[in-house]
């Protein structure tokens with residue numbers, strides 16, 4: 005029997021970004037890429053991101069999170085998933101609970117302090133954005149990552165000069181006049197795999213509506229078209245502010261709803277505020293996991 009078979013999971017979402025939460029604290033079990041893909045293959049536990057909780061590593065933190073995409077690859081950041089984990093750790097009756105109003109989560113990319121704003125609304129301190137071409141990373145030097153170059157697409161040659169940002173994961177933001185007019189499910193996989201992104205990238209189409217409001221459609225690396233992406237919203241606000249298109253605070257409207265993003269002047273940290281929803285709980289399918297190497 006697979007170690008994960010019949011483990012309890014929570015199926016949640018952050019603005020429709022599908023999140024499955026699995027609590028492995030207190031055990032030495034690790035999820036393999038094949039197991040993550042099996043969990044994603046079951047409609048009950050399907051996810052854009054699987055958030056796996058492990059015992060804390062850094063003193064003063066509440067848990068270490070490993071974040072898996074649908075294709076089994078791992079990411080250093082997931083804003084919507086981090087809010088879901090915070091709700092689960094503070095409110096799920098069967099989880100070992102911690103932090104009534106706030107906690108600190110850790111990923112391979114750093115620390116993420118979270119505060120509860122109301123029952124199902126949380127603010128995550130997503131940390132400091134990085135703009136250096138080696139930090140993002142990009143495959144070749146760009147002195148100014150507010151505008152980089154990708155291979156032109158035959159069907160949308162105007163998609164050029166994206167901004168590139170790391171929020172603990174790589175993001176490319178294309179500035180467009182009408183985000184909804186593009187077929188991102190066709191263009192996303194090509195742009196995600198452009199040779200300029202050696203670790204691939206999350207692809208955003210951003211339409212600036214005003215200095216306080218951006219419309220955003222996101223193709224997620226390793227997961228595909230999603231209804232929302234928290235780290236993309238943070239990366240987009242920061243990139244827009246650096247280009248002088250917005251101030252340091254804006255509402256980001258995604259297909260799943262709104263996120264409030266603020267880029268704090270005092271320490272350059274990006275704060276993301278948004279809701280979470282619990283859909284159902286369940287037990288991981290033993291039959292599907294039996295097929296995972």
Ligand SMILES: N[C@@H](CCC[C@H](N)C(=O)O)C(=O)O
Pocket residue numbers: 021052053073078079080081082083084085173174206224225226227232233234235236
């Ligand atoms: N949905 C997430 C980001 C997901 C991570 C991404 N696909 C990656 O591989 O970096 C969010 O809400 O931030």
